[in-house]
Amino acid sequence: MTSDDVLRTHLQELRRGTVVVASLTALKSPGYGYGLLQTLARHGFNVDANTLYPLLRRLEDQGLLTSEWNTEESRPRKIYRTSPAGEKVLALLLDDLDAVGASLASLTEGDPA
Amino acid sequence: MTTLTDRYVHATVRSVPEARRDEIARELRASIHDMVGDRLENGEDHVTAERAVLTELGNPDRLAIQYTDRPNHLIGPRFFVTYQRLVLRLLLWIPVPIGVLAGVVDLVDSGSASAIGEGIGAAVLVALHIAFWTTLTFAILERVDVDPGLPGWSVDNLPELPTGRDVSVADTCASVVMVVVMAAVLVGQHFRSWVEDGDGGNVPVLDPGAWQPWLLIVLGSLVLELFIQLAVLRDGRWTMATATANLVGGLLFAVPVVYLAAGEELLNAEFFSQIGANERSFDLTHLGVLIGVVLTIAWDVGAGYVKAWRSERLTSAPSSEPQAVR
Numbered sequence: 001m002t003s004d005d006v007l008r009t010h011l012q013e014l015r016r017g018t019v020v021v022a023s024l025t026a027l028k029s030p031g032y033g034y035g036l037l038q039t040l041a042r043h044g045f046n047v048d049a050n051t052l053y054p055l056l057r058r059l060e061d062q063g064l065l066t067s068e069w070n071t072e073e074s075r076p077r078k079i080y081r082t083s084p085a086g087e088k089v090l091a092l093l094l095d096d097l098d099a100v101g102a103s104l105a106s107l108t109e110g111d112p113a
Numbered sequence: 114m115t116t117l118t119d120r121y122v123h124a125t126v127r128s129v130p131e132a133r134r135d136e137i138a139r140e141l142r143a144s145i146h147d148m149v150g151d152r153l154e155n156g157e158d159h160v161t162a163e164r165a166v167l168t169e170l171g172n173p174d175r176l177a178i179q180y181t182d183r184p185n186h187l188i189g190p191r192f193f194v195t196y197q198r199l200v201l202r203l204l205l206w207i208p209v210p211i212g213v214l215a216g217v218v219d220l221v222d223s224g225s226a227s228a229i230g231e232g233i234g235a236a237v238l239v240a241l242h243i244a245f246w247t248t249l250t251f252a253i254l255e256r257v258d259v260d261p262g263l264p265g266w267s268v269d270n271l272p273e274l275p276t277g278r279d280v281s282v283a284d285t286c287a288s289v290v291m292v293v294v295m296a297a298v299l300v301g302q303h304f305r306s307w308v309e310d311g312d313g314g315n316v317p318v319l320d321p322g323a324w325q326p327w328l329l330i331v332l333g334s335l336v337l338e339l340f341i342q343l344a345v346l347r348d349g350r351w352t353m354a355t356a357t358a359n360l361v362g363g364l365l366f367a368v369p370v371v372y373l374a375a376g377e378e379l380l381n382a383e384f385f386s387q388i389g390a391n392e393r394s395f396d397l398t399h400l401g402v403l404i405g406v407v408l409t410i411a412w413d414v415g416a417g418y419v420k421a422w423r424s425e426r427l428t429s430a431p432s433s434e435p436q437a438v439r
Contacts, residue, residue: 053141078143
């Protein structure tokens, strides 16, 4: 395993959970799979399509997203939206993300605990 | 006309649960269409764009696994440790005894040298069965959502640190009893065998001519073995000295037996004819005893040295007590 691979593995681990946070945040305003992928990419979340699409389904199964088919356009699209339960979970996840940031900051400052 | 997209969607949804197949297909098709459309706007031609998008989505089997949330491994971390320990333990204890048993049964049955192959074959077959069925069981466990109630781990399971006394009284007793029983059988069969000739006379299992001096040497090796076991118990561990004494004892036992068995002077031919066994089984039993004794003694001598080497390494290892920091 080269050091590049090591770095890639660690970055992947670090980013894994943040995709859920980003998706729940972005889908507060309704969106469809590929649209969300582009939005996330624009904001620096480089998710693979084959990771994101199944993830959306899982979040829907868990009740964190709701969905409906939009048949108004020429081609029907499945539109997702963050559910009230999803918003609650998102708030908790964001708090935790802040807590991680704060913990890291206090570690860096070398607080003599 | 079927397109690459049609084939890709089919390949993906064929292995997801049927109830959600249509919806996943519909959504996936829409997503692929969106992605291709984006590339068309950037001036790519349709064929290139479609290929690129499907390549980006990757192996459909992999995608299907993501959609179904099925475990992507045969046996996962939840069961792996238990699985590994169980398989190793079963493989360690079961195939060899069964192989030996099968070999002995075949030897008695056919009386031919094919018994060795028969025994090895049986052991390999049993090992394969153990590996296969245990793996299958755990692979199924991984896929059904039940708590099998396997024993968990607690601090009480921690192994003791080696204290230098790694020889238990129970081990010593077992060895001593074995030696005494062997000696008793050796002497007993000569004076009071369980087979009698036509006149009610005693028919020893071993050739009576072998007693002087060979079997007396064997008896002597058993006495030496007795002292070795007691010395090991006293020291609490095997040392290079006891291991070497064990080597001498092993040679004292093996050399006479091998010498006699090779010359077919170990077993009593009369005994064999009394129990109705033929010449061939007489030959083969000699061969079997010869191989068995060589293997057993080699194992025993080797084990003595390994234990001695291990305990000397442990006693010379630095203590793990934390040093005081100044």
